[in-house]
Amino acid sequence: MEIDQFLIIGFIAVFAGAPAFLHLLKPSGAIAAFFTGTSIWAGFGIKGLFLLGVFFITSSLMSKYRSQRKEKLGELHEKGSARDWAQVAANGGMAAFAGLANVITSDPVWFIVLAVSLASANADTWASELGVLSKQQPISIKSMKRVPRGTSGAISGFGTAASGAGSLLIALTADFLFGLGSGWTLAVLLLGLTGSLLDTLLGAYLQAGFKCSRCNLLTEKTTHCGEATSLVSGFVQINNDAVNFISCFTAAMMGMSLYNIL
Numbered sequence: 001m002e003i004d005q006f007l008i009i010g011f012i013a014v015f016a017g018a019p020a021f022l023h024l025l026k027p028s029g030a031i032a033a034f035f036t037g038t039s040i041w042a043g044f045g046i047k048g049l050f051l052l053g054v055f056f057i058t059s060s061l062m063s064k065y066r067s068q069r070k071e072k073l074g075e076l077h078e079k080g081s082a083r084d085w086a087q088v089a090a091n092g093g094m095a096a097f098a099g100l101a102n103v104i105t106s107d108p109v110w111f112i113v114l115a116v117s118l119a120s121a122n123a124d125t126w127a128s129e130l131g132v133l134s135k136q137q138p139i140s141i142k143s144m145k146r147v148p149r150g151t152s153g154a155i156s157g158f159g160t161a162a163s164g165a166g167s168l169l170i171a172l173t174a175d176f177l178f179g180l181g182s183g184w185t186l187a188v189l190l191l192g193l194t195g196s197l198l199d200t201l202l203g204a205y206l207q208a209g210f211k212c213s214r215c216n217l218l219t220e221k222t223t224h225c226g227e228a229t230s231l232v233s234g235f236v237q238i239n240n241d242a243v244n245f246i247s248c249f250t251a252a253m254m255g256m257s258l259y260n261i262l
C-alpha cells in the first residue's frame, strides 16, 4: 500500500470520527461512515469522496442549524440528532455499494447509482431538517390535514423547495466532478427529488406510527412516558431508516434502468 493511500484512509477515519466527538454521529455511525467513505474512495477515488463529503457536511450542518428549536420536535422522532449506523447505512449504503461494485466490475452505471442515491439522501435530509423550520405546518399526504412539523409523510412548500435544492447541489457537484453532461445532471436532480417524494409517500403509508397510551402523543418512538407505545399506523418492522433506504434504493434503480434504456 502506498503512503498516500494510508493518508487518505487516515483522512476518512478523521472525517468519520470527528462527528462522533461533536455528537453528530454515534460510535456505530462513525464506523459505518468510515466503511462508506472507504468503499466510495475505492470505487470512485478522491472525486467520489468529495461528492460524499458534500452530502455529509451539508446534511450535518443542516442538522445542527437551529437544533434547539428542533429539539422541541424530538418527541416525535424515534431517534435523537446523533446518527447511528442504521441511519448512515440508510442514506449512504447504496453509494457504498456502488463504490464496491465499481471495484469489482467497472461500469459508468455505478456513477449514476452513486450520484442518484446521494441526491436522494441529500434531498430527503434537507427536506426534513429545513422543512421542520417552516412557518406553516405541513400537510399530511394521507389525511390532507395540517399536522405537527416533523411528522413523517407530510409535506410543505418550504420542505419541497429544500428537497429540490439538496438534490440540485449533488447533481451539479457530480456534473462538475464527473462531467455527467446536462441531460444526466437533470436526470440526477429529478431522480433525487423522486426519491425524496417516495420517502414521504412511504412515510405516510408504510412507516410505523405509535401512540403513547399515557399522554396520547403520536410518535415514532416505541416507548414514551416510560411505557411501550402502541402501533396506530403502518407496519411495525418499517421504521424511518427502512423508509430512507427503500427510497434511496428505488431512486438508484430508476437511474440504473434509465441508463440501460438510453
Ligand SMILES: [Zn+2]
Pocket: 212, 213, 214, 215, 216, 217, 224, 225
Ligand atoms: Zn407519553
